Amino acid sequence: MRLEDVQRIAVLGAGNMGHGIAEVAALAGYEVALRDIEEELVRDGYDQIEWSLGKLAEKDRLSDEEAEAALDRVETFVDLADSISDADVVIEVVPEKMGIKKDVYDEVVEHAPEQAVLVTNTSSLSITELSEVTDRPERFCGMHFFNPPVRMDLVEVISGAHTDGETLELIEGLAEEMGKTPVRVRKDSPGFVVNRVLVPLMNEAAWIVESGDATVETVDSTTKYDMGLPMGAFELADQVGIDVGYHVLEYMHEVLGEAYRPCPLLVEKVENEDLGKKTGSGFYDYEDGGVEVPTGEGDEDVRRRLLAVMANEVAGLVGDDVADAADIDRAMQLGAGFPDGPAKLADDEGLSALRDVLDALHEETGEARYEATEYLREAAEAGGFHGNGAEDGENAGDAADYDTLSVTVDGRVGHVEIDRPHRMNTISDELLDEFGSAIDRLDADDEVRAILVTGAGDRAFSAGADVQSMAAGGADPIDAVELSRKGQRTFGKLEESDKPVIAGIDGYCLGGGMELATAADLRVASERSELGQPELNLGLLPGWGGTQRLARIVGEGRAKEIILTADRYDAETMAEYDFVNEVVGNDELDDRAWELAERLAGGPPIAQKYTKRAIHAGRADADAGLEVEAMGFGHVMNTDDLMEGVTAFMSDEEPEFEGK
Numbered sequence: 112m113r114l115e116d117v118q119r120i121a122v123l124g125a126g127n128m129g130h131g132i133a134e135v136a137a138l139a140g141y142e143v144a145l146r147d148i149e150e151e152l153v154r155d156g157y158d159q160i161e162w163s164l165g166k167l168a169e170k171d172r173l174s175d176e177e178a179e180a181a182l183d184r185v186e187t188f189v190d191l192a193d194s195i196s197d198a199d200v201v202i203e204v205v206p207e208k209m210g211i212k213k214d215v216y217d218e219v220v221e222h223a224p225e226q227a228v229l230v231t232n233t234s235s236l237s238i239t240e241l242s243e244v245t246d247r248p249e250r251f252c253g254m255h256f257f258n259p260p261v262r263m264d265l266v267e268v269i270s271g272a273h274t275d276g277e278t279l280e281l282i283e284g285l286a287e288e289m290g291k292t293p294v295r296v297r298k299d300s301p302g303f304v305v306n307r308v309l310v311p312l313m314n315e316a317a318w319i320v321e322s323g324d325a326t327v328e329t330v331d332s333t334t335k336y337d338m339g340l341p342m343g344a345f346e347l348a349d350q351v352g353i354d355v356g357y358h359v360l361e362y363m364h365e366v367l368g369e370a371y372r373p374c375p376l377l378v379e380k381v382e383n384e385d386l387g388k389k390t391g392s393g394f395y396d397y398e399d400g401g402v403e404v405p406t407g408e409g410d411e412d413v414r415r416r417l418l419a420v421m422a423n424e425v426a427g428l429v430g431d432d433v434a435d436a437a438d439i440d441r442a443m444q445l446g447a448g449f450p451d452g453p454a455k456l457a458d459d460e461g462l463s464a465l466r467d468v469l470d471a472l473h474e475e476t477g478e479a480r481y482e483a484t485e486y487l488r489e490a491a492e493a494g495g496f497h498g499n500g501a502e503d504g505e506n507a508g509d510a511a512d513y514d515t516l517s518v519t520v521d522g523r524v525g526h527v528e529i530d531r532p533h534r535m536n537t538i539s540d541e542l543l544d545e546f547g548s549a550i551d552r553l554d555a556d557d558e559v560r561a562i563l564v565t566g567a568g569d570r571a572f573s574a575g576a577d578v579q580s581m582a583a584g585g586a587d588p589i590d591a592v593e594l595s596r597k598g599q600r601t602f603g604k605l606e607e608s609d610k611p612v613i614a615g616i617d618g619y620c621l622g623g624g625m626e627l628a629t630a631a632d633l634r635v636a637s638e639r640s641e642l643g644q645p646e647l648n649l650g651l652l653p654g655w656g657g658t659q660r661l662a663r664i665v666g667e668g669r670a671k672e673i674i675l676t677a678d679r680y681d682a683e684t685m686a687e688y689d690f691v692n693e694v695v696g697n698d699e700l701d702d703r704a705w706e707l708a709e710r711l712a713g714g715p716p717i718a719q720k721y722t723k724r725a726i727h728a729g730r731a732d733a734d735a736g737l738e739v740e741a742m743g744f745g746h747v748m749n750t751d752d753l754m755e756g757v758t759a760f761m762s763d764e765e766p767e768f769e770g771k
């Protein structure tokens with residue numbers, strides 16, 4: 112079966128994941144058959160899809176017509192044979208019990224068209240074992256979506272022992288058609304990638320508390336604020352359900368061995384049915400305040416220990432050829448909201464230091480989970496999971512050097528794309544560093560004649576400073592002063608650049624993201640964009656230049672309004688306020704931003720440079736600005752560009768300026 116041949120998708124199971132997957136498939140334009148065992152269940156799933164599509168339309172993520180058309184593509188069934196009779200792909204999303212799934216497959220193989228590909232959304236069961244109850248194990252694989260499918264970008268595509276390459280490629284293509292990022296899991300290994308990293312992390316967190324080395328609060332403060340993970344380890348366990356993690360762990364224990372023995376603390380919680388949020392209590396009591404993770408109570412030993420255990424899991428996956436480090440990092444960022452992938456976090460810490468932490472713990476306790484894998488030792492010797500090739504300086508400045516940005520030069524335009532779509536392109540400390548160095552690099556490159564800044568994905572240009580990492584580092588007032596100055600200086604590089612800078616805004620442009628855009632020379636925004644300075648809602652103030660630069664563009668009155676109300680404004684209003692130079696249709700943003708950048712890149716560089724300098728010099732003192740203008744005027748008089756401009760004008764041709 113080729114991707115172009117896929118038209119109809121059957122989703123078996125209309126629960127949380129099932130109806131979410133059905134919605135995503137319908138949004139991608141596929142005909143969807145949604146099936147569950149009772150009319151009421153399948154109706155509930157359908158209603159949920161209708162509700163969710165309505166929400167997306169309400170938030171302008173799609174039009175009312177698109178929402179209606181997607182819903183029209185969903186047909187509901189109770190009879191399994193009818194639901195799959197003309198399906199090209201069958202996605203099974205029934206409860207995570209081997210027996211139930213096998214029963215379903217017995218029936219599926221009886222009625223599914225011969226050419227149909229079968230996939231399971233299991234998060235924990237063996238793909239190989241499931242494939243073996245079907246008549247087509249080579250056309251069977253895992254397609255693991257994350258909850259909620261409509262929001263989460265990751266899909267793990269897992270090969271069973273018999274799956275052929277064509278099937279994996281088809282399902283990866285299908286995931287992409289659904290707007291998702293597939294990560295291939297080359298072997299059917301317990302927990303695949305995301306759970307293989309997360310669940311042992313939860314187990315280790317529990318062992319740390321069990322052994323009396325730290326409290327739940329300290330561990331969560333460490334994971335959330337010092338490691339920058341989206342939630343504390345125990346907060347996450349409670350959120351997902353302690354039993355869910357525990358069952359995955361049990362399976363890992365059974366297949367992978369003693370290193371995965373569940374901590375007694377988890378066993379006790381499961382036995383007492385303190386399963387987390389869903390039962391009202393787990394590691395936190397939800398009937399009495401719920402989760403409160405304290406800031407600034409992290410512990411260095413806890414941080415290193417968790418990082419070391421996580422690095423060992425990454426090494427296990429790479430060493431067993433389940434996935435490579437880059438894929439693991441991508442999967443954890445998209446599927447678990449990690450700010451950086453675990454391989455990168457481990458590399459940043461120093462893999463040999465983490466190996467030493469494991470060795471010391473292993474010697475002290477003899478516990479199997481601290482036994483460093485062979486691959487961890489090899490990677491530590493090689494300078495890290497991602498190697499240390501860049502350290503010799505040869506690659507300095509290459510696009511590959513950036514983790515949070517994608518930096519490219521296309522013709523005469525230098526393009527910086529903020530590349531943290533999984534975190535709404537929020538601005539971390541690392542991103543500020545990389546942004547500053549990217550602008551320095553593009554500024555120094557004579558081939559680059561204009562700079563375009565955009566955000567990856569279609570949700571946000573940038574939703575501002577990463578509040579979580581700021582809460583971690585910003586508790587110290589002296590550090591916060593420096594963070595503010597750093598942001599001011601970094602975005603100042605855009606203003607100070609001699610080249611024209613364009614911000615292409617699509618989606619949220621908030622807080623620090625708006626301060627970044629303010630430092631550009633021109634702003635073009637899509638209709639759906641929402642802009643604002645919401646810092647005061649957080650008890651903060653716009654500390655990356657917002658109190659100064661915004662007023663220069665929109666005037667003091669509007670700047671005060673925008674900052675003090677902390678409201679979100681649509682792009683049209685921001686154009687009326689003179690902040691946005693041009694508003695374009697949502698689908699036109701990229702083309703228009705590039706067109707503008709290319710056009711400005713064709714301008715006379717020396718005249719552009721002095722124009723920017725004169726305007727800036729005149730801010731505090733108009734006479735100084737006029738003086739720079741006069742000097743600039745003098746300088747351009749003797750340039751080849753002036754000759755070129757005048758000659759082209761006289762002969763009615765387009766000038767070719769060279770900056771000479």
Ligand SMILES: C/C=C/C(=O)SCCNC(=O)CCNC(=O)[C@H](O)C(C)(C)COP(=O)(O)OP(=O)(O)OC[C@H]1O[C@@H](n2cnc3c(N)ncnc32)[C@H](O)[C@@H]1OP(=O)(O)O
Nearest residue numbers: 448535537574575576577578579619621622623645654655
């Ligand atoms: C000096 C500079 C200071 C600053 O810049 S302070 C920060 C100023 N920015 C803000 O206050 C914006 C905060 N974010 C929001 O208001 C909302 O989000 C949005 C309007 C951008 C989007 O709302 P929705 O569509 O409902 O999505 P969602 O579930 O709220 O967000 C998706 C994920 O993105 C994370 N996120 C969004 N903004 C930030 C942020 N600024 N810092 C850290 N994380 C952020 C969320 O938490 C969540 O994450 P999960 O999916 O893990 O729940």
